[in-house]
Amino acid sequence: MLNAIKQQTTVKPGGVIELTSPELPEGAIVEVIVLIQDSAELAKETARSLTSLIGAAPGSFATPEEADQFIRQERDAWDY
Numbered sequence: 001m002l003n004a005i006k007q008q009t010t011v012k013p014g015g016v017i018e019l020t021s022p023e024l025p026e027g028a029i030v031e032v033i034v035l036i037q038d039s040a041e042l043a044k045e046t047a048r049s050l051t052s053l054i055g056a057a058p059g060s061f062a063t064p065e066e067a068d069q070f071i072r073q074e075r076d077a078w079d080y
Contacts, residue, residue, distance in 0.1 A: 005021050012018065017034065024030065054062065061067040 003023075005019075005023055007019060007021070009017055009019065019032070054060075061070065
């Protein structure tokens with residue numbers, strides 16, 4: 001069975017990364033994969049405002065007018 005430990009850490013001078021966990025058994029052979037987070041991309045993600053998400057999800061409406069129009073169309077479809 002494959003177990004995983006996920007941690008975030010900061011690279012120390014000289015490119016040193018320290019990983020400690022009581023879950024790591026002494027003498028075990030482990031494989032380490034390092035994923036470097038792009039600081040520019042991280043800044044873009046965190047700078048995005050919550051209002052930019054309005055209407056972004058599938059099936060949502062960007063404006064109240066769009067929602068009203070959809071509701072009107074649905075109500076008109078109910079009439080025989």
